[in-house]
Every structure is written in structure tokens, then in C-alpha cells.
Amino acid sequence: MYADEARRPGPRRGPLAGVRVADFCWMGVGSVATRLLADFGAEVIKIEDRTRIDTPRKLPLYKDERARNFGEEVVGSDPDKGGLFNNYSRNKLGVTINMRSAAGRELAERLIAASSVVTENFAPGVMERWDLTYERIRQLRPDVIYASGYGHSGPHASYRSYGPVVQAVSGLSYISGLPGREPSGWGLSYMDNQAAFYNSAAILMAIRRRMLTGEGTEIDVSAVETGIGLLGPVLLEVTVNGRRTRGRHYPTGNRLEHRRAAPHGVYPARGEDRWVAIAVFGDEEWSRFVDAMGRPGWADDERFGSQQSRWEHQDALDAAIATWTSQRDRYEITKLLQDAGVRAGAVQNAEDLNETDPQLAHRGVFFEMDHPVIGEARFEGVPIHFSQSAPDNWRSGPLLGEDNEYVFRELLGVGEAEYARLAATGAI
Amino acid sequence: MAAGDAGDLPQSAPYADLSVVELAGDPAGEALGKLLATMGASVIKVELPEGAPSRHVGPTAAGARDDDPDASLNFWFYNVSKRSVVLDYRTADGMDRLLALLSNADVAITGWRPSEWAALGMTPAGLREDAPQLIVANLSPFGLNGPWADMVSCDLVGLALGGPLNSCGYDDHSIPPIRPGGDQGYQLTASFGHLGVLLALLERELSGQGQIVDVGMHDCLSVSAELANPYWFYPRVLVHRQTCRHAQPTPTQPALFATADDHHVYFALITGEQKPWQSLVSWMESKRLAADLADPAYDDPAYRLANFAHIQQLVEVFFLLQTAGDIYREGQQRGLPVGVLNAPEDLPSDEHLTARGFFVAVDDDAPGGPHLYPGAPIRFSACRVPELTRAPRLGEHTSAVLEVDTAGSGGAQ
Numbered sequence: 001m002y003a004d005e006a007r008r009p010g011p012r013r014g015p016l017a018g019v020r021v022a023d024f025c026w027m028g029v030g031s032v033a034t035r036l037l038a039d040f041g042a043e044v045i046k047i048e049d050r051t052r053i054d055t056p057r058k059l060p061l062y063k064d065e066r067a068r069n070f071g072e073e074v075v076g077s078d079p080d081k082g083g084l085f086n087n088y089s090r091n092k093l094g095v096t097i098n099m100r101s102a103a104g105r106e107l108a109e110r111l112i113a114a115s116s117v118v119t120e121n122f123a124p125g126v127m128e129r130w131d132l133t134y135e136r137i138r139q140l141r142p143d144v145i146y147a148s149g150y151g152h153s154g155p156h157a158s159y160r161s162y163g164p165v166v167q168a169v170s171g172l173s174y175i176s177g178l179p180g181r182e183p184s185g186w187g188l189s190y191m192d193n194q195a196a197f198y199n200s201a202a203i204l205m206a207i208r209r210r211m212l213t214g215e216g217t218e219i220d221v222s223a224v225e226t227g228i229g230l231l232g233p234v235l236l237e238v239t240v241n242g243r244r245t246r247g248r249h250y251p252t253g254n255r256l257e258h259r260r261a262a263p264h265g266v267y268p269a270r271g272e273d274r275w276v277a278i279a280v281f282g283d284e285e286w287s288r289f290v291d292a293m294g295r296p297g298w299a300d301d302e303r304f305g306s307q308q309s310r311w312e313h314q315d316a317l318d319a320a321i322a323t324w325t326s327q328r329d330r331y332e333i334t335k336l337l338q339d340a341g342v343r344a345g346a347v348q349n350a351e352d353l354n355e356t357d358p359q360l361a362h363r364g365v366f367f368e369m370d371h372p373v374i375g376e377a378r379f380e381g382v383p384i385h386f387s388q389s390a391p392d393n394w395r396s397g398p399l400l401g402e403d404n405e406y407v408f409r410e411l412l413g414v415g416e417a418e419y420a421r422l423a424a425t426g427a428i
Numbered sequence: 429m430a431a432g433d434a435g436d437l438p439q440s441a442p443y444a445d446l447s448v449v450e451l452a453g454d455p456a457g458e459a460l461g462k463l464l465a466t467m468g469a470s471v472i473k474v475e476l477p478e479g480a481p482s483r484h485v486g487p488t489a490a491g492a493r494d495d496d497p498d499a500s501l502n503f504w505f506y507n508v509s510k511r512s513v514v515l516d517y518r519t520a521d522g523m524d525r526l527l528a529l530l531s532n533a534d535v536a537i538t539g540w541r542p543s544e545w546a547a548l549g550m551t552p553a554g555l556r557e558d559a560p561q562l563i564v565a566n567l568s569p570f571g572l573n574g575p576w577a578d579m580v581s582c583d584l585v586g587l588a589l590g591g592p593l594n595s596c597g598y599d600d601h602s603i604p605p606i607r608p609g610g611d612q613g614y615q616l617t618a619s620f621g622h623l624g625v626l627l628a629l630l631e632r633e634l635s636g637q638g639q640i641v642d643v644g645m646h647d648c649l650s651v652s653a654e655l656a657n658p659y660w661f662y663p664r665v666l667v668h669r670q671t672c673r674h675a676q677p678t679p680t681q682p683a684l685f686a687t688a689d690d691h692h693v694y695f696a697l698i699t700g701e702q703k704p705w706q707s708l709v710s711w712m713e714s715k716r717l718a719a720d721l722a723d724p725a726y727d728d729p730a731y732r733l734a735n736f737a738h739i740q741q742l743v744e745v746f747f748l749l750q751t752a753g754d755i756y757r758e759g760q761q762r763g764l765p766v767g768v769l770n771a772p773e774d775l776p777s778d779e780h781l782t783a784r785g786f787f788v789a790v791d792d793d794a795p796g797g798p799h800l801y802p803g804a805p806i807r808f809s810a811c812r813v814p815e816l817t818r819a820p821r822l823g824e825h826t827s828a829v830l831e832v833d834t835a836g837s838g839g840a841q
Binding site for chain 1: 487502573576580582597605606608609616627630633643647651665666674677686768773781797
């Protein structure tokens with residue numbers, strides 16, 4: 001069944017051991033939502049469709065190959081060598097079911113009946129087309145927890161929401177950028193992460209509640225609503241004080257309106273596109289900052305004599321600081337200022353985080369596991385340290401349909417002849 | 429209250445059985461407390477006599493004094509549905525009262541670096557000595573150990589060192605990376621703190637024991653830049669920031685378009701797929717702005733790729749002649765992933781959010797209320813969440829919670 005017996009699923013460790021999840025989730029936001037469950041012991045069975053390969057399997061992040069932007073998919077590439085999928089689907093089992101076939105749908109219902117959590121994030125209407133509504137799933141498993149999509153109701157429920165669209169609609173992009181020009185927004189799908197984390201939390205809350213009451217539930221997490229909840233105090237300035245943010249003075253780039261920190265910015269360091277962030281929140285910190293710089297003459301400028309005055313003269317202040325930072329290494333500045341108790345930090349990229357950051361190395365944030373096609377690969381670990389629990393990293397991401405035989409034959413008891421028929425007819 | 433004492437949970441809120449003591453004063457710990465409170469936990473915010481630091485951060489409610497500890501909108505945003513107890517735990521009597529509170533609590537939220545714990549004469553384990561059920565969730569800049577554990581940070585510095593900032597900014601790289609708005613470094617820390625507390629609660633159902641949940645903002649941010657790490661893990665390349673779209677190994681076309689009403693929409697023009705291409709062209713034709721794009725030559729994705737710059741220009745004009753709201757609604761109805769860049773003031777009147785009843789009225793202390801606050805981000809069919817209540821005034825619930833005895837000199841105020 002498994003060419004390498006080490007890939008055969010065994011007993012799991014962790015607070016979710018014994019919880020089986022029929023996981024229809026796909027794309028980044030869906031895959032991240034169920035990853036944490038798999039990390040902490042749940043038997044997450046990822047259900048895929050051989051004719052509709054999950055996007056992270058196709059995005060061209062390949063080991064030992066040249067760099068391609070993520071839109072540059074390679075037609076016909078091996079779905080088992082996608083690095084992003086591996087990062088998102090570690091510790092999960094993988095099966096394939098063709099939901100357009102009656103036999104496939106029947107098999108999915110058997111899997112759901114044997115699971116206690118069902119997750120999906122398809123466009124609205126897909127699960128309904130397969131008759132997998134909450135009502136139907138509850139007939140299969142009365143205490144089921146059903147985490148379905150992102151936002152079930154309302155006139156825009158069918159709108160396409162992926163990270164950058166959610167960030168735009170929720171206001172998170174608009175509030176990010178320099179005044180008087182277009183927003184800089186986000187260079188990542190921040191809301192794919194945050195919506196996934198809120199969905200993970202919702203599933204854990206529902207599992208805990210079921211432990212206490214025996215009762216299941218349907219879960220509704222809207223990514224846009226989650227994003228609005230992350231806007232911060234500016235939202236209350238609008239609803240309580242009636243502020244209008246549109247105009248030439250908002251947003252404020254790296255500067256703060258509150259507290260009146262100054263400097264509060266990102267400054268050029270020595271080297272190409274090297275930067276260091278510095279934030280000074282009060283007069284005492286300013287004094288330490290000036291001492292750490294060796295008391296340059298410009299720091300005595302009367303415009304920089306108080307926090308309020310520095311805040312009002314940030315253009316001049318930032319220019320002066322940049323002359324000091326641009327001659328120095330970003331880590332040298334970080335150490336010098338941190339030793340003086342001043343908030344400062346180099347802008348780090350992925351190479352810095354993975355290869356030289358001593359704190360992340362000490363904390364063991366990244367880890368490695370082998371993969372049958374990719375080989376040894378790095379993973380982003382769970383950044384939570386527990387005194388009594390730990391993630392159970394037992395296997396890298398599943399090959400397409402790797403666990404079909406184990407799940408369908410051993411867990412669901414499908415007979416040999418029926419299994420062969422399902423395979424021959426393309427139902428799995 | 430403590431483990432196993434679930435009470436009448438059906439219909440009641442998911443955290444209705446939980447008692448939380450919040451000692452943290454930065455947005456990470458406060459946002460975690462808010463998540464717990466919003467979903468039904470009893471959250472007691474323990475403050476020193478001068479009030480939590482967040483009370484002294486603006487903006488303030490219109491008309492209030494700048495130094496009014498009860499008028500900070502920053503505090504209001506992060507502290508809805510909590511109660512405030514003033515307790516000087518730097519004194520022996522205050523510490524006794526704090527430990528008494530913790531002895532009946534399920535979760536303590538703290539936010540101290542190792543040196544700050546030491547200065548207070550406390551340890552995370554010490555808080556649990558007489559409270560084995562207690563989960564101590566410490567959300568600090570770098571976690572409780574490691575060579576950087578005592579470094580100082582804030583949202584901007586955290587995002588810089590942790591990596592997400594490297595992906596955010598403008599195409600013009602003479603402009604530094606730009607911090608996204610809000611307190612997203614703290615918010616990501618709060619999200620992982622929430623997941624940590626939930627996992628510890630589940631563990632406690634099995635073991636009967638609480639534990640320490642150590643969350644470092646730096647750890648959280650280092651795994652939260654989406655594609656940046658996988659690009660390093662696999663093809664070993666770095667991504668570079670671009671204006672309001674994904675940082676990528678090499679530059680891509682702009683995705684932000686100006687509109688007739690001087691707003692913006694986000695639209696990733698992907699010409700490789702047939703269906704969205706046809707949707708776009710038929711939409712442009714409906715406004716008589718497709719120019720030559722309906723020409724059969726464009727049926728070939730390779731031809732579209734070769735003429736991408738021309739297509740991009742036509743789409744720019746197409747969007748420039750319409751309002752952002754119209755583009756959003758019609759584009760989405762045609763199945764295209766287009767998003768309007770809403771400003772915060774656009775949100776309360778949004779038809780979709782209104783239909784879902786997302787914003788809720790809270791009777792706060794500002795004139796002209798009640799005012800709209802963002803509602804619960806998670807909904808369950810099986811139970812309700814409680815109504816949001818306004819953030820507490822400093823010490824508003826001290827006597828109710830501590831049942832003050834008049835002898836308490838250095839403790840309750």
C-alpha cells in the first residue's frame with residue numbers, strides 16, 4: 001500500500017487525536033485553516049479531485065528549479081512537486097474523489113459519516129450541487145461540525161473572495177500607504193492567513209463546545225468581516241467621531257497619528273535595498289537614541305527638542321536620521337539601538353529569517369521533513385510554544401491520492417472488488 | 429469557571445463558561461482578550477492605578493480631554509465587553525488579590541518579556557502554583573526565551589524583523605517598505621495566541637491541567653508572509669515588494685486601477701484563462717469600450733500574452749470611466765475577482781454588511797451614541813454570542829469583582 005511504510009498513518013499525538021476531518025478545503029485560505037488541526041493530532045483527510053488540481057499544487061514553487069512568478073504555471077507539471085502545497089498540507093492524509101460521479105458522491109458520504117468535522121471553502125453552490133448541505137450532513141453525522149466557506153448570507157455572498165480582494169473590500173488596503181498617493185496595500189494575501197486562523201479558531205471552539213455539550217454546529221466566518229475587525233481604532237474614529245479618511249492626509253505611511261512617536265519610520269541602511277525600522281515613543285527614549293548615535297550635532301536642532309515638536313517636523317527628522325543610518329549596516333544599527341533600549345530592527349527577508357536569525361533558530365520555528373518527490377524540505381512551524389503540548393509533525397504533504405487505499409479500504413471498509421471498480425471508473 | 433464546570437452551555441455563547449484575567453497592556457494581549465470576550469468569556473482587565481497604557485493612546489472621543497483615561501478610542505476598540513479592575517499587583521497585598529483572582533480563572537493573558545517578569549518578581553509558572561487549572565498565555569515581542577527575548581519592539585519593528593514588511597510598499601524601491609495599517613503585527617500575534625489558548629483548553633479537557641502558552645510576535649510574523657518563505661524553501665529566491673499586489677521574484681503588471689470617482693479597484697488581470705477573459709471582454713463590449721479585444725485573434729492566450737500591455741491600457745481606460753462601486757458590483761456579478769478599495773467610512777453603509785447585521789450599536793460614553801462597532805467575526809448556528817458592551821471605565825468593576833474590604837490599603841483602589 002505504501003512504498004515507504006514510514007508514510008503509513010499511525011496513532012496521532014495531541015489534543016485533537018481522535019478527531020477525524022473530512023476536508024474539502026482547497027487553495028491557501030482553506031488549506032491553512034485545517035493545517036493547524038492536522039499539526040495537533042486530528043486525522044485531516046484532504047479530499048481532492050484529479051481533474052481539478054488544487055492551486056497550491058500547481059503554483060510553480062519548485063525545488064532546484066529557476067524562479068517563476070506564481071502566475072507562471074507550468075502546464076502538465078507533476079502535482080506532487082508543488083512546494084506550496086507541501087507547506088500547507090503536511091500532516092494531512094490525501095484522497096481523491098470525483099464528486100461528479102454518483103459513486104464518488106456516495107463514497108464521500110461514507111467518509112463524512114465516519115468523520116466528525118466537515119470543512120469546505122468552495123464557491124457558494126458547489127456543496128449544494130452535491131447535496132452536501134448542513135442538513136444533509138447532519139443526517140449522516142448528527143453531531144457534525146460543518147465549517148463552510150466564508151460568509152454564507154447577504155447580497156454579495158457569491159462574490160469571489162481571495163486575499164487581495166478581501167483586503168481591498170474590508171478597508172485594509174486603503175489604510176495602508178503614503179499620504180497623497182495610491183495605497184501600497186499588501187504584498188501578500190494577509191487575509192488568506194487571518195481568515196484561515198479565525199476559521200481554525202472557530203473549528204476548535206466548536207470542538208470544545210461539542211466536548212462539553214455533545215452538540216455540533218455550522219460555522220460561518222466571513223473573511224471580509226474578519227478584515228474589518230482588524231482595521232483598528234481608525235474605524236471608531238469614523239463611527240464615533242465622524243472622521244472622513246479620504247483626502248490627502250491619510251493614510252500616514254510608516255508614521256503614526258497616535259501615539260505621537262517620532263522618529264517612527266523605516267530608514268535606508270548600507271547596501272542595496274537594505275532598511276532598518278526605528279521607533280521612539282518618548283523623550284527618555286529619544287535621549288538614549290541620540291546617545292547611541294554618538295550625539296550628532298543635528299540632534300540639538302530646536303525642532304527636535306520635544307516629542308511633539310519632533311512629531312511635527314518628521315520630514316526634517318527623517319532626513320537627518322537617514323544620513324546616519326545609510327552609512328551603517330542594518331544589523332549594526334539594530335544592535336546599537338537595542339543595546340540602548342531603543343526599538344529598532346532590520347527589515348529581514350526570507351533568507352535572513354531562515355539562514356541567520358538567531359532567535360528563530362533558538363525557538364525552532366522552522367523544521368524539515370522528507371518528501372518522496374520533493375526530497376528534504378523546510379516548513380513553517382506553529383509559532384506557539386506550549387509547556388505541555390507540541391505539534392505532531394509525522395509526515396510531509398500527501399501525494400495526490402496517496403492515502404486512497406488506506407482511507408477507503410481500511411477506514412471505510414470498502415471491499416477489494418469495489419475499490420478496484422471505483423478506481424477503474426474514475427470515481428477516485 | 430474552571431475545567432469541567434460547563435453549566436448550561438447549549439444556546440449560550442461558546443466561551444460562556446470561561447473566566448479570563450487580562451494583565452497585558454499592548455494590542456496583542458488586548459486583542460486576544462477581546463476575541464475571548466466577544467465570544468462570551470468573562471474577561472477582567474486588571475489595571476494598575478494609572479490605567480492600562482492603551483488608555484493613554486489616542487485618538488480620543490470627540491469633545492473629551494486628551495488625558496481622559498476613559499475616552500481613548502484606541503482603548504475602546506480593543507477592550508469592548510471587558511470589565512476593569514484596578515489592582516496594584518506591585519504590592520504584596522495586590523499580588524495576593526491577583527493570585528486569588530487567578531485561582532478561579534481559566535486563562536491569564538500576560539505580555540511581558542523575561543526581564544519584565546523578573547522586575548515584577550513573578551514567573552509564568554509562579555502564577556500557576558496555586559492554580560493548576562490556569563492557562564497562562566504570554567504574548568510578548570520575542571517569546572520567553574532566546575537571545576532576543578529581551579529586545580524591545582512595537583508593531584513597526586516587529587513587522588520589520590519578522591519579515592512581512594519586506595513584502596509591502598511601492599514599485600519604486602527608493603521608497604522604504606511601508607507598514608500596512610492597523611496593528612497587524614499585534615493582530616497576528618493575537619490570532620496565534622487565540623489558537624494557543626484553544627489548544628490548551630482542549631488539552632485541559634483531557635488532562636485537567638492548564639499550562640503556559642508562550643507566543644512571540646517575532647515567531648508569529650516569521651511564518652506570516654505567505655509566499656516569501658516557500659519561495660526561499662523551494663527555488664531559493666527572494667520576493668520583492670510591489671504596489672498593492674503580491675511581492676514576487678520578478679516584477680508583474682500593476683493590479684491597482686484608478687476610477688472615475690478618484691477611488692481605486694484591485695483587479696489581477698490574468699489573461700491565461702479563457703472564461704475570465706471572455707467575461708472581461710463581454711463586460712467591456714457592453715460599455716462599448718472593448719476596442720479591438722473582441723477580435724478573434726485574442727481567443728489565443730499566446731496572442732493575449734504578447735499584447736498584454738495593450739490590454740492593460742484598455743482596461744485602465746475602461747475602469748477610469750466608471751465608479752469604483754459600479755466596477756465592483758458588475759465585475760463580481762460577471763464572476764471576476766475585482767475588489768473595491770473601501771475606506772473605513774464606506775463600510776457602515778455597505779449593503780452586504782448591513783444585510784448581515786455585521787455592525788452593531790454600542791452605547792458608549794461618547795455624545796450622539798449609540799455608535800456602530802464591528803460585530804463578532806465568527807457565527808455558530810448552534811449558539812449565540814452576547815451583545816457587545818462598551819469598554820469599561822478605569823476601575824469601573826473593582827468593587828464588584830473584588831468585594832473590597834476596607835483594610836486593603838495597597839491593593840484595590
